[in-house]
Amino acid sequence: MTTDSGTRTPIRWGILATGRIAESFVRDLALVEGNELAAVGSRRLDAARTFADTFGAARAHGSYEDLAADPDVDVIYVATPHSRHFEDVMTCFEGGKAVLCEKALTMNPADAETLVAEARTRGLFFAEAMAMRANPNIRRVAELAAGGALGTIGELRAARGFVGPATTARLWDPALGASALLDVGIYSLTFAHLILGEPAGIVAAGTLSAEGIDVSGGATLAYDSGAVASISWTQVAHTDNRASIAGDAGLIEVPSRFPTATSFTHWHDDRVDTISEPVTGHGYAHEIEEVAACLRAGATESALLPLDETVSIMRQMATILAQLGVADR
């Protein structure tokens, strides 16, 4: 494949696991020029072949190790449940591959720190696939907030949740890393971090299932700036999925579902601007573009998907889970 410059070779993607999020991701991958689906790996060769046939991957591998060893793959997207990320990312690193790993990066901050250190030691690109960070509307919101469009920010709110189907094991099985905070609360926490940075303090409460997984919760984050963030998450209720940022000179409201927003409103000076930045596909295209740009530039970390922020949020989630009484995993 060539581009209009005539010199650019495509970024060759490997997909690790074949679940629903992997399907959504490769549908968006097909929309991003200069990137191609090169290979897919599954622990079941037949699943890999079906996925490869469906989405046009050149090669199907019957193990993650084989995918990681594929010499014609530049970067691997890891789409397994949280509880497998540490092992699967490490397999990719051992194959010398760059990695974009689904959120939450790991089950605990220590594992996240280990993976980040490993990527840095090996000089491999690594990022958490928090697509929200690359959403053009969320980026614009963050730019406006940072640029003073709201005055001094005093309050932030974000809620993310849904009613998790009882048949979806990764949502209910502790062995698969089930956790509403790690699955959806991470969006609210990441949104707060994008706008306000690292909190000075966190207090949280929530509800656990009989198996000890957190099914819903809320947290208040206090910042040295004086701002306060109220965030919530649930996998047992149809929450409003809104986010807002309030300052002393204005208000930004991001409608449902805020992480994949296609527009937002900015109230200031007694007027309301509705701003809408186009979003490609299901929203994964923008993080794919960012990873491709980093790889072409030889960068091993993305300023848009920063590893240190990912690790900070893993630490915040550990703090919250401890306050909720969830056992370490």
Added chain:
Amino acid sequence: MTTDSGTRTPIRWGILATGRIAESFVRDLALVEGNELAAVGSRRLDAARTFADTFGAARAHGSYEDLAADPDVDVIYVATPHSRHFEDVMTCFEGGKAVLCEKALTMNPADAETLVAEARTRGLFFAEAMAMRANPNIRRVAELAAGGALGTIGELRAARGFVGPATTARLWDPALGASALLDVGIYSLTFAHLILGEPAGIVAAGTLSAEGIDVSGGATLAYDSGAVASISWTQVAHTDNRASIAGDAGLIEVPSRFPTATSFTHWHDDRVDTISEPVTGHGYAHEIEEVAACLRAGATESALLPLDETVSIMRQMATILAQLGVADR
């Protein structure tokens, strides 16, 4: 004055204090049949006279004691700052008057309990003027939620706030009881209580002014039912002033400003109903109607403005203020 029944005598209201909220209240009082503005009291006789002239009160009193002693007053609306409520309500009780007292009822739960006990001992009607409880839309929301229209409720959110003018002493002066929680956070807490009852646990954080008053905060409330409420309040930011209730079968969203809502939406079964109950005036009319109905019925407490709930919320606010590090007042 006679009504269509030809037998109903008007409820004669006295107004204690002449500030902005007293003005809004008496404008709504004029809209409610069977109620009349009989007298106004102020510590400054000229202020009372101006108020009486403006709004058509028969008598102006130059002290709260004189108002409380007025034999032609049935019930007194107390509209002073929080820090004066205890003393002013007691003055009314000593005059044998029924009382509707602005929220927050007192500065601390012990004072609220004392006033409630005093009203009960004397057999006098008493209620907190939390107009939101009587808002027809909020009542309908509570009925729908209690009736199972959302399935099992998992999450509730409510935010109330504004940018408090720097010149408004009652918002900034500790001596006047300044507290964003007592002033506006009480709406979010009361909304949660209306829908979910008394919480099993509360965790809160917030920001204090240099003078030690809470200017903003957030709290997560956990309930024995498994529900979680995320509430926030601020007097330093233009918050979204929304509330929502999320269940496993639907979502209710109350738009800004939720305590005085003129409509709300109910999402369920893949449809959205927009429901709008008419609101009279600025929203005080409905609590005025409720107080009048209680007085006509000889009731000393209102089921719509329940004293035990007011005291419970005073206790919850004390818990939150302690966690925020606000000194007892």
